Amino acid sequence: MEAATATTFLAAGGASLFMAWAIGAGSSGSTPFAPAVGANAISVMRAGFFVGILGLLGATLQGANVTEAVGRDLVVGTTLSPIAAIVALSIAAGLVAFGVFTGYPIATAFTVTGAVVGAGLAMGGGPAWSKYYEIVAVWTLTPFAGGGIAYATAKLLRREAVPDGVVTPLLAGLVGAILANVEFVLLGPPDVAQSLAGTVTTGASGRLAATAVVAAVVAGAMGLDMRKDAPAGQRHFLLALGGLVAFSAGGSQVGLALGPLLPLFDTAGVALPIVALLFGGGLGLLAGSWTAAPRMIKAIAQDYSSLGPRRSIAALIPSFAIAQTAILLGVPISFNEIIVSAVIGAGAAAGTGGVSGSKMGYTVLAWVGSLLGAGVLSFGLYTGVTALV
Known part of the structure; x- marks a missing residue:
């Protein structure tokens, strides 16, 4: 590899690791366990520790799409040039x-999407309208789906x-059914992700049967736990949901x-296994989660709503389902948007969610500004840098 190319890779790699650290410190590291912290099921520091480990595993096994x-x-x-990639990141x-x-949760997916699109357009590329429609649909439906499902679930749990x-x-059985159909890279052939249900059987009827078996096993285990100690069982379920998110x-x-x-x-002709690249990115998430996530965990857990175990469970179930749907579709999505909307929906079920209107405003x-601001800044910076070079 030539010296100039190596320097470019180092600069881009450094920007990517910084981005991974920022994500681990922000949306990826702070939001998954925030409802559990708000329900006093786990401490802030322990949440930061476990979310880092689980985020690393998720990045390696599910990050390709x-x-x-x-x-x-x-x-x-067009294809992003090295300078465009560095600028966007x-x-x-x-x-x-x-x-x-x-202390304000900038929507990471909005920011990165805006920055990449801004740099790509500055290079002379065209808008990928079909992908934009898909992304906007998911982003628009997320608050309604997440908040609505969380509200209905919290109402059910409070009856x-x-x-x-x-x-x-x-509810645990429902989560088990979703988990049975989550695709993992290690379950399929090389470079192909496959679900547990798809691995053990074939055909729609076979997958349905396998899903039902997993759901029944998870529901049965949760039922036994609840019979021993109901509050402890709810806490265990809440922590398991936090881990899945x-x-x-x-x-x-x-x-x-x-x-x-x-x-x-692609440009340099370097063949690097995608799993190795994902593992490196996961280490960046881990570093961010361990060094800076507690601040944002506290902000999400305490500043938006004070939730008990039931409403926290209600917030995390749709969060897990929406996140896995976005991964399957290959749509970048903001975990701040997912969790915050679910937390608000669950809190509203009690009528005393304690949500700050000004904070939400x-x-x-910040979400809208991050998308537009990142795009404009990336477009302008790339144009300026290339003009000087």
Whole structure:
């Protein structure tokens, strides 16, 4: 590899690792366990520790789809140059880091998407309208789906006519059914992800049967736990959900840091196994989660809503389902948007969610501003840098 190419890779790799650190410190590291922390099921520091480990695993096993989408599907007619990749990653990471240190959850997916699109358009590329429609649809539906499902679930859990010993195992079985159909890279052939249900059987009827078996096993285990000690069983379920969301966060968010690097490897003709690249990005998420996530965990857990175990469970179930749907579709999505909307929906079910209207107003402005601001800054910086060079 020539010296100039090596220098370019080092610069782009450094920007990517900084982005991974910022994501681990922000959306990936802070949001998954925030409802559990708010319900006093786990401490802030322990949450930061476990979310880092689980995020690393999720990044390695599920990060390929979103990485490919961010790197190759956001702009048509051109491929990001090394300078464009460095500009996009630097702008996005800077904005996300600003959110981490100011306590406001900048939407990482919005920021990275805007920065990559801005740099790509500045290079002369064209808009990938079909992908944009898909992304906007997911982003728009997420608050309604997440908040609505969380609200309905919290209402169900609060109904005295429905015992916790019945409804909690049923919800656990639903989560088990989703988990049976989650795709992992190690379960399929080389470079192909496959679900547990798809691995043990074939055909729609076989997958349905396998899904039912997994759901029944998970529901049964949860039922036994609830019979021993109902409050402890709910707490165990809440922590398991937090772990699943943390794993999903790694699988979704690592692509935001690594996607812009893919064109560099294509241009240089470097063949690097995708799993190795994802593992490196996962280490960046881990570092961010361990060093800076507690601040944002506290912000999400305490500043938006004070949730008990039931409402926290209600917030995490749709968060897990939405995250896995986005990973399957290869759509970059903001975990701040997922969790915050679910937390608000669950809190509203009690009528005393304690949600700050001004805080939410600033947050929505930060989401929109991060998308537009990142795009404009990336477009302008790339244009300026290339003009000087």
